[in-house]
């Protein structure tokens with residue numbers, strides 16, 4: 001973290017620790033309409049205005065170790081090939097053949113030096129060019145140069161691969177810039193994916209994400225698992241442009257669940273030892289930087305009332321038995337903690353589906369949830385949303401610039 005960023009973190013934390021109520025200038029947060037989590041119409045607005053417009057975390061470069069490595073991004077009813085070419089460049093293409101639309105790759109991940117369609121064997125290079133067409137003489141006027149794979153915007157930031165379905169979107173670095181100073185002093189680019197989990201949830205994706213945007217529930221839901229590590233009263237929130245955020249919480253015992261007596265890089269700044277620095281990244285990613293590694297979570301809709309949490313456990317690039325055992329154990333620990341959260345999600349969805357609870361309320365400690373909801377509306381375009389389903393835009397005065 002830059003020194004001014006760090007000073008600000010510590011100053012807000014001191015103020016947080018002595019406050020007896022929410023700050024005087026904190027605005028009223030009106031209740032949020034439950035229809036945002038149940039109405040298929042709202043989900044369609046999100047599809048067009050949020051998922052098809054924003055940079056989305058698709059994976060990590062450590063999952064593409066060499067030329068020809070690929071994996072598929074398979075969320076939002078899309079199938080996208082993310083692959084590494086011979087020169088190391090990472091590219092994304094729609095996983096659809098230009099002949100008659102078959103998927104080219106059927107395995108979730110692997111290695112291929114050429115993409116050959118399993119239907120009639122059209123072959124494409126790693127650069128997406130159409131290279132071979134069996135019996136090409138039977139196609140009148142087939143211009144191979146015009147029939148390459150359809151590209152998807154793809155950019156990499158500190159090892160994380162993002163895609164964007166909007167060809168007119170601005171650069172990834174600009175999108176992430178408001179949050180970037182928070183990561184300084186943590187060598188994210190040196191990390192690798194150690195484990196991957198997919199968790200299905202019976203609730204709208206935004207309800208699941210809310211759970212990771214506040215610390216309010218930790219004392220009750222995680223009384224024995226996480227609460228002993230976190231000095232919850234020190235929890236501070238910084239709201240940034242583009243819907244990104246930064247949380248900071250002092251560590252009670254100087255460590256977290258991710259600490260092990262294993263290798264740690266020596267270039268991790270001290271603040272990451274003292275505090276858990278979490279980085280909610282709009283629209284759907286969340287991770288908390290810890291010197292031992294972390295869980296990188298992303299949340300995807302799978303229908304209006306179903307969602308998927310994708311979890312990547314991120315650690316350092318070492319290959320030892322002890323490291324493998326550690327991450328295997330972490331897989332179990334993280335699953336247990338998540339199951340503490342997950343057992344309540346379906347009941348929340350039901351309360352809204354049944355109309356029992358028509359709206360939800362967020363307090364000062366939960367302002368990140370509200371900021372996220374505001375950004376959802378800004379992304380869709382407030383005027384495109386039926387008035388009864390909007391959230392009031394009230395928090396921009398609280399944004400940290």
Ligand code: FES
Pocket residue numbers: 097098099100101102117118119120121122
């Ligand atoms: S659909 Fe791919 S070769 Fe026919």
Ligand SMILES: [Fe+2]
Pocket residue numbers: 211217218221222341
């Ligand atoms: Fe939780």
